[in-house]
Each structure stands twice: as structure tokens, then as C-alpha cells.
Amino acid sequence: MPEPKIVAYACTYCSYPGADLAGTLRIQYSPHVNIIRVLCSGRVSPELILRTFREGADGVLVLGCHYGDCHFVSGNHRTVKRVAVLRRILEYAGIEPERLRLEWVSASEGERFARIVDEFTETIRGLTPIEQVLA
């Protein structure tokens, strides 16, 4: 089985520095995740997520600030609703909704970031590669 391909969209004030902190702390985690920085998780549009699957990502992580901690006040509230709807759409389209996950990671949660990536990678490993699903 090929290694899973995962894309993580991480917000610039919480989750991206959280990922950096995992590095500063030298926490080792699964290397199959590709982190893409956005300013706020609210920027991650449904289209971007769907395109990411279409381009061959087996899993998509959207990482934002904890509730109430969003640098952009309430940007992440929007993300919650959007991801919930998208998961239903994915399911409808025959794509396992667990391929899309939204998590909160603060700038101080290096350990949490690494744990989420590892857990998510394990979940994705248990699924058929997306190319076969979409084929």
C-alpha cells in the first residue's frame, strides 16, 4: 500500500506556529503530511478542500485556533459549520467523511499537533487510497 498523502491547512497565528513548536521540541511525527499556511482557517474554502481531494490527497486536515482564541475573532466559527457540511457532502459522494478533519491547535500545542497528525495518518492508512475511490 502506498504511503498516504495528506494536506494540512494551518492558520498562521495558532496552528502553524503550533507545528513549528513540535519541531522546536523535536517531537517526531508521521512525515506524510504537507503543511500549507493560510492566514485563518476561515480562508479554507469548500472548493479548496474538494480540489485537494481531487488532486490526490487521501486526507485533508484543517487546523485552526481554539474557540475564543482565534486571532481573527470568529474566523474559526465559520470553519466549523463549513467542515460539517462538507463532510456530509463527501459522504454523499461516496468519500469517507473521516478523510476530512477539523482540529484546533494553539501556538503552544506542539505535542497536540504531532499527536493529531499521527492519529489522522493512522485513520487514513486504514482507508483505500483516494485514487482508487475516485477512479
Place this chain on the structure above:
Amino acid sequence: MSTDILDFVTRKVDTKFGEEVTPDLSVLRTCIQCGTCSASCPTAYAMDYTPRQLWKLIQLGLKDEVVNSRTFWLCTTCKACTVRCPRGIELTQTMLMLKEYAVKEGLEVPEGIGILRETVTTKHNISGDENESRLIWAENLERRPEGIEGKKGAQVLYFVGCVSAFYPQAYSIPQSLVQILDSTGASFTTMGGQEWCCGYPLYGAGMKDAVAELAEHNVERVQELGPTKLVTTCPSCYYTWTHLYPEFVQLPDELEIVHATEYLAQLLDEGGIELGSVERVVTYHDPCDLGRKSGVYDAPRAILKSIPGLEFREMPNSGENAMCCGGGGDVEISDREVTGQVGVLRMQQVEETGASAVVSACQQCKRTLLTGARQAKIRIRAMDISELVWESMRNAESQQAGDMKP
């Protein structure tokens, strides 16, 4: 000793032993040697290594020193060290795992511990008496309640426990509870001779593996009788049913397991029992298995506060900070003298409150404290809360009868 040290200097620390005797060696490694555990421990004074020293020995992989120590055999599993440990290390669990290790590896164990397994597995109780005689205490009751033994369909099943069933000092506990149940018209029964030891003494002696068979038997009996509530007066039985049995067996979904104090507090709350005046100053001793290990602190206090005429005084060491009576963790079997000494210390604390009686909610605490009082020549009664409630109920009856007279 000096060669050991030289040996240690040249040897790489073997972590295998450490991994086997503690739930998570990486957490034990964070010990900062502050000694809070030792100073919290009721029996540390009698140990060859203090608990703190034991953790250091485990960290360094000095297995021989650890397994030849009597430290863990003197652990009453009271959990005082664990709740206070600033690093959150599962210290009590480590003590238990050390006992398990010693038993499993066939190392030398205290004499009584060796006999314990034999007794419990063949006789199904800790005293070695005939199990059929479990209801011997019921023979002195003024009125033996109907259906006290093995009544199918009873709502409440009273799980009596070995100590109450076989040790005369504790007979009055089941006697009191049964009479309370009877007088409230509750539909209740016991397993009688079909009740087997819950398994806690084996668990406390490092033989957790032997608990499964007992658990299966007891749960099968419960299923036969079909109660919706299981009541225990023994906090250890309570702990075993609520915390250990789920590891071995599937408990019936509809079965609610409560300690007698919770049951009585609820009855009181609902107005199901009437209490009469008991003019007495008492203090309350929290049993470790009920308090720190099961989190039941309020129910017994609520009961005490609702008895008219009773003056309740807390000891400085109460609630989460309660001192163990010394009777836990099979220490009485390993070293009766240590249990006795701790009992004396606890009774001295009782004495400082000026109470004329110490109330507990555990037959073992009652026994240990009674013995402690006798040894220290302290004239203070040790009684179980069920006994006090029954006394108070009878007083209510006689006071009412008195009121009726012209």
C-alpha cells in the same frame, strides 16, 4: 553493598524491571524525590526503604534491593501518596504491581500472603470457615427477615462481605443494615452461602489474576437473583465491584452498585427513615476504599449531620487527607504489628477531637480502630455508620412510643 555500587557505575540501567512494575516508567522517571509520598504514608516508618527511596531504586534498575524490600508489603494501598504526588505518579498502583511481580516470579512473600490464595480459592472466603455459615450473624436477630437468603426478584441485594460474615467484632454491621432494610419494608436479600469473597484481598496481595473466577461466580449469582441494586457495607467490596469487576466480567446493565452510606443517605433524603436522638459526640473516619479511592465523602457526613442530638466533629486528617486505619492492603496479614500501631495513631487523632465514638463505614476500619483503642487504652467506641443509624432509628421508635403515653 560497595561492590553493588561499583557494579552500578559500570552497568547500563536495565529498564525492563522498571517497565514491569509500574504502569508507566516514563512517568515514574519524573519523580523529583520530594518525599511527599513517604511523609504521607501511614506505614513508611516501618519500611526498610521509604517509598521515595524505592522509586529511586526502580529508576536505577536496582531490582534486587527493590524485590527484597518489605516496603511494598507494608503498603496499605490507602492512596494518600498518589493523590498528593506533585508529578502525578501512580504510586499505589506501582506498589500493587510490585506485589504482583513478587508473586508471579515466585519470590519470597510474607507467610500469610502465601496461605491467602489457598484459603480464598478453596473456601471462597478469607477466614477459611465453611462458606455455608456466612449468615451466622443473622441467627441473633430478633426477627430473621423473610427471604434473607437467596430470594429471587428482590430489588436490593446486600453483598455482606467476608469480614462482616466471619469476624464477630463486625457482626453488628450486617445485623444493623438488615434490620434497617427490613424496617423500611425494602425488598431485599443476600446470597447467603452462595456469596464468594469479592476478591479484593487477593488483588491487594498481588494476585489480581485470581479475581476473575470469583467475579464470574458472584456476577452469575446476581444474574440469577436479578436485583436492580447491589448494596455493600464493605468499601473494599464496593471498590472491587465498581472498579475491578468491569475488567473481568460484564456487569448487568440495570444493576446499580451503591455503598450502604449512599443507600442510607438517599433513603434519608427521600424521607424513608426516621431518626431519633442520639446524644453523643462523634468523629468520622473515612475508609480509604470509600473516600480517596471511590470519592464518597459526602454521603456519610450527610447521614451524621441528620441525626438529632449528635455532635459531629471533623478530625484534622479527614476527607481526602484522612489517615488510613492501617488495616488496608493485606498489611494485617503481612505484619499484624504495623496495622496495630497505625490503628493506635489513628485513635490518638480521634481522641484529640474529644469525641466519645469514632464512626466509620467499613468493618475493617472498625476492627482496626477497636484494636487500636484497646492497645492504647483509649476509651472511645469505634462503630459503623449502619449501627449508628439503626440505633438512631430505634430511638425514634421508642421516643414516639414515649410520646404516645399519656
Place this chain on the structure above:
Amino acid sequence: MVSVGQHENIEILSHSEVEEVAGFVGNFKIKVRRKARYVTEDLCTGCGLCQEKCPAKKILSEFDAGLGTRTAIYLPFAQAIPRIPVIDRDNCRYFEEGKCGICAKLCPRGAVDFEQEDEFVELEVGTILVTTGFDLFDCSRVSQYGYGTYDNVLSSLQLERLLDASGPTRGKIVTRDGREPESIAIVHCVGSRDKNYNRHCSRVCCMYSLKLAHLIKDATNAEVYEFYIDMRTGGKGYEEFYERLQEEGVIFVRGRPAEVVPHDGRLVVKAEDANLGRLLQVPVDMVILSAGLEPRRGAQDVAHVFGLSRSADGFFLERHPKLGPVETASNGVFIAGACQSPKDIPDTVAQAGAAAAAAMVMMDRGRVTLEPSVAQANVRLCSGCGECVVACPYSALQLVEGHVEVDETLCKGCGVCVGHCRSKAITLLHFTDEQLLAEMQGALRVLEVA
């Protein structure tokens, strides 16, 4: 303190809280709530007559850590700045019962005003410094030490108040029943280095405990025991001070006490001397708990108002532990002092200086550059649904003649509007769909190559 009160460039807004921060670096708009004092600041001369005659005299003084009392209209302490009293509504007879008003009658300037209400002021500033400090750990949470239960178990702050010549005992260290203690135990790490409360080391307690031991030795003949886990004396002259205390005869016990219990009218501290491996029961007359420092209650709200993050311990997060120790994730907002992490006075002063310098650099330059990543609207694609207007956290978008328009001065570039727009009418510069898609494709394509 005095120089702050007198400085012509400093305006003190005491008894006030920041409610709202709008705008952005260089031009923040601040809304401050000036809580009602019930004393008109401009009229009050600070003569103190009101305080003298107030009939409610038994209120425990916060300043004296509950050891002394104060009145309902009160100056928190003698040297308070501004020297204007405040009325504590909850304990004032006028507010409680509707009568009294003695202070108002006596005030020669008519400064007492029971009708006063909270007021709001708007400020415009270029930079913000958050220096909200810490809370002292509430020792009663460690129930085994008996704080709040036993009279002579005191917090370190309470001992400070006893030592103060203007404090509740006029500088005398005495037990609650007025005796001079023969022996005193100081317990380190209360609420610190403990997973049950705070994992972090509060950093200042070892040194202030040593200081307290020294002051006790100065003021009494008491035997002093210090119970510690590790003695942390990193700092200029700190280890030397420790050595001096050892010479002064303070008894150091390496062991964290398990509990404090009363016995024979005294207190017994139980610990293991970890160096000896011996269990100790030390009888003393007074126990001092060296309380740790923790994030202020309400730090979450402060973080929210100023756009700060907090680290796992709850203190405010600096932008970078080495490269940006006073900067934060919010441009133009700086932090200093114990709100960032526990620290002692020299370090606090140093960090405050650094934060001031960083803010001054920004103000001296007089200009600041902003990231150009703002939203841009394409009028032709906009359907005018208004979803983005609702979604924007900064009210930077509005519908003009059925089409969305972006106010670039308000836009902070979060892109929530882009994520929300169904007709792709909004673009976020430097984070365009095309750019993000390209980045994602680049990351995924390579997997196939590899």
C-alpha cells in the same frame, strides 16, 4: 510610584478596564470603562475624613491579605495613587440599606456622589503594552496544609503584611493570639511544580522564601525551617544570599511536607528529609506557605480583547521565546512582566524596559508597514448575497449598490470572506485560490515523482 503620578506625560486611569480594542497597529481605538468610584476625582483632596467616619469598619482588607480591616469608603493603602478613596458598594450601608451617607455629609468638597455611574472613554494610541501581572496561588486549595483552617498557617503575602511597619501588626510577627513564635516553617512550592495545580516552577518563591527567613530572623528569635524540593537560586548574587541564610542558622530540609496538622496547640509539619531518608515531624508555631504565581483570573478575556495567545500554563505567549520575547502575535501589542511568565522584580523591570523600547521604536519611526494581503472584490462576479458581509469579523465589507466593497483600512486579511463567497468574487492577495492550489498541487505531485 510617585513619579508615575507626577509625570506630565502619564495619564492614570485607575479603577478602569479596557473593554474593546479596535483598529490596528499604529492606530488602535481603545474603549475604557471607568468604573464608578462614587467619589468625584476632581473634587477629592484625599483628606481622609470620610474614611475616618465610615461606620463599616470590619471589612477584611484585600491589601493586608485579610489580616487587617478597612472601611467601606477607603483608600486601599496609605500611599495609594491616586490618593482618592473608592466606595465598596457591597459593604456600604448607603447602598445596602439606603441610609447612612455619613461620608457624603462630612466631605468638605462634596466629592462623594452615590449617583455616579460607570463611564466610558475612548483613547487613540499607536502601541499597546499588556502588563497585567499574576495572581497569587490560593493556598486553601492544598487542603493538607490547612490554610484557611488553622489560624497560624499563613500565605507568604500575609507574612509580608505582618512584617510591614504600617501593616496590621505594625511590623510584629505574632501568632493570631498575639504570641511571638518560637519556630516557623516555610513551605516552598505551594501550588507550583505540582500537576494537581500548576506544573510550572514559579521561579520567585525560593528567593522570596529566603528573604522572608532573613526578615524573620531579623525581627524575632524564632527558629526557621525551610522545606524545599530543590533550591533554585539562579541570578546575580542569589546563591550568595542562600549561603548567607545558611550562615544565619536557618534550618534547611530537603523534603516537601505531606501535611500540616495541629497538635497540642501548635502545628506539626510532616515531611521526609530526603537527604537522610528520615521521616520528620517538626512542631512549629507558624507555617508560611510560599504561594506560587499563576495566570490572572480573566487572562482569557484579556487575551481575547488584545488578540493574544496563551501558552499551556495560561500565561500570555510571546511571539518567539528568543527572537520576540516582548512581541506578540498581534502587531503593535507587547507584553512584559509576570503576565508572560513568573519572574522576579529585576527581570520584570528589564522586560518592561525591553517592551517599552520595542514600542518606542515603532512610535519613533512614526510609520509601520502592513502586510498587503487584503481582500479584493470583483464587482462583476459579486451576486450581492451579503454572506461575506455577515462573515467578516472586522466589518470591513459592505454592500454598495448590490455589490460588495472592501474597506482596506479595516481588512486584516483573514480571508474568511473568501472562504464564504460562493461566486468567487473575493480574492485575498498573496493567498489567492490560484496560489494555494498551486502550492497544494506542488506538494502532492511530488509524491508521485518520489
Place this chain on the structure above:
Amino acid sequence: MSDRPSRIGVFVCHCGTNIAGKVDVEAVARYAAELPGVVTAETYQYMCSDPGQDLVKEQIRELGLNRVVVASCSPLMHELTFRRACEEAGLNPFHFQMANIREQVSWVTEDPEEATEKAKRAVAAAVSRVARHEPLHVKEVPVLPAALVVGAGIAGIEAALRIADSGKKVYLVEREPSIGGHMAQLYKTFPTLDCSA
């Protein structure tokens, strides 16, 4: 969209052994050189150092680069450094993209081969993105010469005094009725053992 074809330069940093100790930086550079639009791909010990930045500037001028990717540490650390370098060499600073192969690759990946592969993906992503970067211009806004200091304990008082001394207006907001914070409650303070107020 820029009308000229992309001429991208990729600069892979060793960061001493921080990156090169795990990631095969030469392999990453060789790989990058093959990516569309890439004109040159080089490695250097410390890209953020002056000689490292000079290398970037030199290549921009000599090879006529119009896009730059630096694969090194987190952009939160050095994005501004390299944007400035690009600008100094005459490039729009936003024609730059950073690939984070330290915090998010070399420091967090156990296996060197996997780390190298992940670094390649990060570089490919950055190259792909930078080709679509557009010239942008930073906005400048004035900074009001006034500061808000929130909390009047030691830190607040000290900071307020310093800023005020430089001639700027300071608003010192304090929740309590008096300034002073905890400090006012302390008797004598270490290390000088003098009074605190």
C-alpha cells in the same frame, strides 16, 4: 500575473547540521533544479547569514531571477529577512516564498530518506506557488505617538515611565483603585532588601 516566464532560483539551507544532518540537501537541490521554471538550485551553510543573503542577491542579478524560493527554517522566523534581500536585489519582495524544511521537516522526521522526500515536496510546493506570485506593495500607516499600558504593577509602571520620559503620551489603565499591584504589598524586596513603594 506576471507576463514574463518564471525564472526561479531555489536556495536550500543546511542550517549547519540542523537541516543537513537529516535532510540530503544536495539531493533536494538537484531535484529542485528539475522543477518547471527553476533556473538554479543551490545549497549553502547558513542562508540567513550575510554571505547567504549575498548569494541570493548575486544570483538574482546575475541570472535575472524573477522568483526566489528559500528552503530553510520557518517563515515566521526569516520570511522578512529574505523578502528584504530580494528587495535589495531589485525584486518585488513578494516574489519570494519560503519552504519550511527545519521546524516542519528535519526536526520532526525520524528517517533521513523520508525527511528528504518531505523536504522535496515542500520545495516543490513553494516553487509551484511562487510562479504565481504577483508583485505587491506594502502599505504604510502612521503610528500615533501614544501608548496604552494595561496594568500598573512593576512592569506597567516601569514601561510607562520609560515611554513617557521619551516624550510620548502614556495612558496607564489599572483595574484596581490604586496603582502599584502586588509590589505595593511587599515589605522589603530582594535583592536590595529595601522598601518597594
